[in-house]
Amino acid sequence: MTMQTAAAGISERREGTAGRAQRFGDFLSALCMQLSGIALAVIVTICTVNVIARYVFAHAFSWAEEAMVYCMIFIIFVASAAVTWKGSHLCLDLLLRKCPAFFQKAIVVGSTLASVALLLLLAHFSYDVVARLYRYGQRTEALEIPMWIPQGFVPAGLVLIALMMMLRLWTHGPLPHETDLSSEDFHL
Amino acid sequence: MILSMLAALPVILICLGVPIFIVLFAVSVGGMVALDLTSLKAVHSAIFGGLDSFPLLAIPLFILAGDIMAQGGIARRLINLITAVVGGVPGSMGVAAVGSAAAFGAMSGSSVACVAAIGNLTIPTLVKQGYGRRFSTSLIAATGVIDIIIPPSIAMILYAITAQVSVTKLFIAGVLPGLLIGLLLAIFVMIRARALDIRVVERPSPREVLAAAKAALWAVLAPVVIIGGIYGGVFTPTEAAGIACAYATIVSVYVYKELTWQGVWRIVTRSTVLIAQIMLLVAASTVFGWVITTSGMPQAFVAFIESLQLGNWQLLLIFNIVLLGVGSVLEPPPAILILTPLFAPVVAAAGIDPIHFGLIVTINLAIGMFLPPFGINLFAAHALFKVPLPDLYRGVLPFLAIYLFVLGLITYIPALTTVPVQWVR
Numbered sequence: 001m002t003m004q005t006a007a008a009g010i011s012e013r014r015e016g017t018a019g020r021a022q023r024f025g026d027f028l029s030a031l032c033m034q035l036s037g038i039a040l041a042v043i044v045t046i047c048t049v050n051v052i053a054r055y056v057f058a059h060a061f062s063w064a065e066e067a068m069v070y071c072m073i074f075i076i077f078v079a080s081a082a083v084t085w086k087g088s089h090l091c092l093d094l095l096l097r098k099c100p101a102f103f104q105k106a107i108v109v110g111s112t113l114a115s116v117a118l119l120l121l122l123a124h125f126s127y128d129v130v131a132r133l134y135r136y137g138q139r140t141e142a143l144e145i146p147m148w149i150p151q152g153f154v155p156a157g158l159v160l161i162a163l164m165m166m167l168r169l170w171t172h173g174p175l176p177h178e179t180d181l182s183s184e185d186f187h188l
Numbered sequence: 189m190i191l192s193m194l195a196a197l198p199v200i201l202i203c204l205g206v207p208i209f210i211v212l213f214a215v216s217v218g219g220m221v222a223l224d225l226t227s228l229k230a231v232h233s234a235i236f237g238g239l240d241s242f243p244l245l246a247i248p249l250f251i252l253a254g255d256i257m258a259q260g261g262i263a264r265r266l267i268n269l270i271t272a273v274v275g276g277v278p279g280s281m282g283v284a285a286v287g288s289a290a291a292f293g294a295m296s297g298s299s300v301a302c303v304a305a306i307g308n309l310t311i312p313t314l315v316k317q318g319y320g321r322r323f324s325t326s327l328i329a330a331t332g333v334i335d336i337i338i339p340p341s342i343a344m345i346l347y348a349i350t351a352q353v354s355v356t357k358l359f360i361a362g363v364l365p366g367l368l369i370g371l372l373l374a375i376f377v378m379i380r381a382r383a384l385d386i387r388v389v390e391r392p393s394p395r396e397v398l399a400a401a402k403a404a405l406w407a408v409l410a411p412v413v414i415i416g417g418i419y420g421g422v423f424t425p426t427e428a429a430g431i432a433c434a435y436a437t438i439v440s441v442y443v444y445k446e447l448t449w450q451g452v453w454r455i456v457t458r459s460t461v462l463i464a465q466i467m468l469l470v471a472a473s474t475v476f477g478w479v480i481t482t483s484g485m486p487q488a489f490v491a492f493i494e495s496l497q498l499g500n501w502q503l504l505l506i507f508n509i510v511l512l513g514v515g516s517v518l519e520p521p522p523a524i525l526i527l528t529p530l531f532a533p534v535v536a537a538a539g540i541d542p543i544h545f546g547l548i549v550t551i552n553l554a555i556g557m558f559l560p561p562f563g564i565n566l567f568a569a570h571a572l573f574k575v576p577l578p579d580l581y582r583g584v585l586p587f588l589a590i591y592l593f594v595l596g597l598i599t600y601i602p603a604l605t606t607v608p609v610q611w612v613r
Contacts, residue, residue, distance in 0.1 A: 036460035037453065040252060043245065044437075047430025051423060065242045072248060073239050076471060079464035089207035090465055092517060096205030107204055115210045122213060126232035151236055 022171040025164065029085035032160070036079035039071040046071075063142040070143075070150040077157020084164035087175065108174035116162045123158035130155055198526070208522045212472035216479040225482050231475050238474025239467070242426055243355055246345050247470075248463040249429030253436055254292075255455050257410060260440025260447045265404040266291045267309050272400035276391025279381025281317055282327060283374045285310040289331040290370045291411060293338035303332035303568050311573055318386050321575055326583025329558045329569040330591070331373055336520060336554040338366035340414065340425060343520040343553060346470070347546045350477065350528040355425045356418060358546050361605040365547060365598050372590045406439045466521050473525030486533035493534050500538055504599050507531065507545075508552055515556020516563055523553050543609055544602045551598060555591045558584050 046064050054060040083089055096104055134148040197218060201211040213231075220228060257263050270291065271284040285306055292302045307328040314324035336343050339359035348355040392400075401408075414432050417423040423431060440447040447455075480486065493503065514523050528549070535545045558565040560581040570577050598604055 033457045033460055036464070037457035040248065040456050040460055040463070043249065044252070044430055044433045047249070047427060048434040051427050051431055055422075068245055069240055069242060072245050072467070073236070075248065075460055076239065076464055076467040079460040080468045083461055083464045083468070086461070088461065088465060089209060090469060090519065090522060091205050091207045092202050093205030095203045111201075111204065111206045111210075114214075115206070118210065118214055118217065122217070122228070122231055125228040126235075129229050129232040151232070154232055154235055 018171055021167055025085050025167040025171060028160075028164070028167075029082040032078045032082045036075040036082070039075045039078075043068045043071045066140060066142040070140075070153075073150060074153050077153045077160070080157060081160040081164045084161050085168055087168060087172070105174040109169065112165050112169045112174070116165050119158045119162040119165070123155040123162070126155035126158060202518075208518075209468045209472040212469070212476040212526070216472070216475040219479045219483055223483050225479065230478075234475040234478045235471050238477075239471055241349060243345065243349055243424070244467075244470065246340070246355070246424075246426040246429045247342050247466060248459070249426065249433055250340055250342060250345075251462055251466075252456065252459045253414075253429055253432035255459050256433065256436040256440055256447070256452065257407075258292075259451070259455055260436055261444040262407040262410055262436060262439060263288075263292055263306075264309060265400075265407040265444075267306065269400045269404035269408065272392045272397045275389055275397075277378065278388050279374075279378040279386060280389050281310060281313050282319060282324075282377035282381060285314065285327060286331050286334075286370055286373045286377060289328075289334045290338055290366065293335035293341070293366065302335040303328055303565055304572055306332065307569065307573060317389075318384060319381070320384075321573075322579045322583040323380065325569050325573045325575040326580055326587065327373075327377065328573075329563075329565040329580060330584050330587030331370075332565050332568075333554040333557045333591075334366055334370055334373075336557065337362055337369060337550055339363065340418070340429065341550065342466070343524060343550050344546065345425065346521055346524045347528060347549055350473075350525060351532045351542050351546060353542045353546060357543050357609045359418060359425065360609050361543050361547050362550065364604055364608055365551060365594060368597075369591060369594050372594065373587065376586060376590060406443050410435060410439070469522055469525060473522075476526065477529040480529045486530060489530060490534050490537045494537065500540060501600065503534070503538055504540070504548065507548065508595065508599060511549060511552035512556055512559060515553040516559040516561075518556075519564060520550070520553040520557070523556070524549060541602060541606050544598075544605045547605045548595070548599055551591070551595050555588065555595065559588065560584065 046061075046068050050061050050064040096107060099107065130148050130152045133151055134146070138147040139145065140147055140150065198211050198215045201214060202208060206214075216231065217228065220226065220230070267284065267288040270287040271281065274280045274283045274287065277283060288306050288310070289302055292306060307325070311321075311324045311328060314327070315321050319327075335341070339362045341359075341362060344358045344362060345355055347353075348358045410432065413435055414428050417428045417431065418425050437447075437452055441449060441452060498506070511523070511527070514527065518526075531545075531549075532542065535542060557563050560566065561577075563584075566577060566580045566584070569575060569580060575583075
């Protein structure tokens with residue numbers, strides 16, 4: 001089963017609330033990938049234009065590095081939501097798969113709930129820092145945008161990942177992570 | 189007691205199939221609370237501070253560049269050219285597979301991508317020529333990891349950032365070991381071809397070689413731009429990766445016409461998944477590394493190692509064994525991110541060059557990728573090419589011997605990695 005079909009295959013179309021939750025998860029995952037794709041395209045464009053500007057016009061953009069790094073941080077936390085929905089986070093589940101089905105389910109449910117609690121805890125503390133930056137009105141050095149915007153990607157991303165974990169557990173059930181090697185998506 | 193728990197907890201959680209980034213966060217938070225280090229607000233600063241790094245940007249860009257080159261016909265034309273150039277020598281197709289893996293390595297940094305791309309294009313021909321399915325697939329599973337050793341390599345970038353050494357110097361140090369492994373693999377394939385009495389393919393005419401070269405001109409320029417740009421001091425590795433993406437896109441869409449803009453967009457969005465997989469791990473590992481450093485664990489580890497009064501050769505032997513073991517179950521990115529904060533202080537205290545050690549780490553973890561029984565390339569080759577795992581376990585043994593031989597050379601002759609760095613300097 002490929003990773004792409006993992007999401008679809010293990011979760012046949014359901015009716016009612018679970019079905020709506022699944023469609024919402026699919027939509028959110030696709031949206032996250034599209035937004036991350038835009039950010040990646042922006043990075044490539046800025047990088048190329050900056051190099052050309054430096055060698056052809058002897059002028060580099062002082063804000064370029066900062067913009068690219070913030071786009072990367074955006075990608076990491078937003079695309080991670082899609083990774084979570086696909087169940088594709090890097091993990092080592094050889095032992096888990098050897099356990100009896102009941103224990104597998106118990107471990108996946110327990111670890112998912114604990115992971116969600118941990119992510120929300122981290123998001124809470126992260127939000128405190130971002131809120132303080134917002135109150136102080138601190139700005140970034142080169143782009144001079146409010147510092148809370150790029151730093152806000154961290155708590156927002158953590159909440160998004162936690163949300164996707166819960167949605168996945170609800171709609172797909174307690175399934176181990178899928179990192180199917182035959183998938184065209186998987187090529188680390 | 190707390191330090192032992194800090195060491196044991198990740199192993200238990202990882203074995204239970206918990207995502208590795210969660211394990212790193214959990215252990216970090218557990219350590220911070222248990223050791224009463226500081227407020228958990230520091231986690232935010234560690235994450236953002238760790239990711240706010242321009243050199244780190246090379247990872248997503250090289251992932252994207254490698255994917256566009258593989259899908260856009262650049263990799264295929266390079267393979268065709270190498271096949272034409274080595275045509276006429278015994279075992280030419282096998283040698284071409286090794287050369288193609290090395291060339292692919294010079295454009296991207298992902299090993300399983302290399303196995304898939306090169307394997308799909310070469311295994312059917314290798315089998316048809318009489319190498320046998322087991323040998324052909326094992327060859328591809330083993331050569332695929334050259335990708336990790338020949339720069340630009342994602343593993344090297346991660347090590348350089350974690351150990352705070354120059355990415356470019358590490359790249360320079362990786363060239364010779366990568367080429368040496370490639371050369372030895374090619375020689376072995378030629379010997380094997382003679383033993384199997386594989387018919388020597390007729391040497392292509394100069395006209396055919398020229399035609400392949402003409403078709404691959406733009407493809408050949410891709411590694412030239414990347415490597416020449418970095419080593420010539422024209423770009424930083426990150427900029428080279430960005431330029432590689434733009435170059436690969438333009439060539440694939442307008443010159444080779446093998447990708448539409450829609451296809452490029454599909455690759456871009458797909459790459460974000462792999463980028464997030466790796467980079468979220470980097471985010472979590474920055475917190476983990478910070479907790480490890482603040483907890484005093486590296487100092488305790490250094491003191492413990494010093495108390496053993498080991499010579500450097502013994503120390504390096506132990507590191508090699510540990511890294512091979514870890515590399516066979518964990519992929520290079522998490523292994524580097526978890527182990528480097530712990531090993532780097534010991535290495536520094538022993539007076540070992542961190543660039544030299546970076547190569548030792550990279551080669552060990554690359555070998556781990558096809559080390560039986562858990563090497564991920566073996567599973568990839570098994571899944572992609574339907575060869576039973578026990579066959580692959582036996583098949584990769586000669587290749588394993590070659591890699592271990594080079595690892596021994598690199599470990600105990602530091603000049604092989606440190607001198608080229610001085611030359612370029």
